[in-house]
Every structure is written in C-alpha cells, then in structure tokens.
Amino acid sequence: MDDGNNDRLFIDVIFDLFLLYGGKKSRDPEGYLRDFFSFIEKICVSAVRRAIFIHLVSERSSCPLLLQQDLGLSQSSVYRELNNLVSMGLVERVVSRRGGRGRPYTIFAVKGYRPEDVVRAVERVAHVKC
Numbered sequence: 001m002d003d004g005n006n007d008r009l010f011i012d013v014i015f016d017l018f019l020l021y022g023g024k025k026s027r028d029p030e031g032y033l034r035d036f037f038s039f040i041e042k043i044c045v046s047a048v049r050r051a052i053f054i055h056l057v058s059e060r061s062s063c064p065l066l067l068q069q070d071l072g073l074s075q076s077s078v079y080r081e082l083n084n085l086v087s088m089g090l091v092e093r094v095v096s097r098r099g100g101r102g103r104p105y106t107i108f109a110v111k112g113y114r115p116e117d118v119v120r121a122v123e124r125v126a127h128v129k130c
Contacts, residue, residue, distance in 0.1 A: 094106070
C-alpha cells in the first residue's frame, strides 16, 4: 500500500473510532471539533502510543513481540500502551492458541477488526513466540 492509501486509511479509522467511542452528540460545530481534537490528543499523548496505534491501523492487528521488533520498543512500553489503548476502547485483545502445546498468545486488533486481518496476523506470528 502506498503512503497516500495509508494516510487515508488512518484518517478513516480515526474518524470512525471517534464517532463510535469518542464523539459526543455536540450540537455546535465548535464543541464537536473540541471533542475530536481531545480524542486525537488521547491517542497521541505519547510517541509510543501513537506509533503502536498507527502500526495497528496499518497492519490491522499484531502481537506485542512483533510490535517490539517492528517499532524497536521495550516490552514494558508496548504492553503499557496496548493496555491504555484497550482501556480507551480503541483496541481489543483477540486470543488465539498456538497449534500443539504451549500457552495461548494474544493478538491485539483495532476495534472493529475483520477476522481475516487476525488470521493474517496469526500466520505472521506462527514462527514467533508472542
């Protein structure tokens, strides 16, 4: 996907999530814009949270280990910001089980994910312990 499509996807996802989870039914345009920018600030409050959210929007889903590797972040930073995004209602946990023995691993996905996005993430992490 080229940068233009990624930018458009990000804007579409942000706006949809704002309408679903952050948009108050403000009657005046100024209040609506204030609510929208407040919502954006919550996502962009830290560079790590912003990077993780943008990565999840782009990839649709991922596991913490791949986020660490892809973004060069520490394990604690990734889990802290994933938990923040989950508590904000923007991201959700999707638990899958590795084939055979072993602990289940968790895939995190942008709220409203498509099942095929999670399947793609599971296939991508099949060789990585998440």
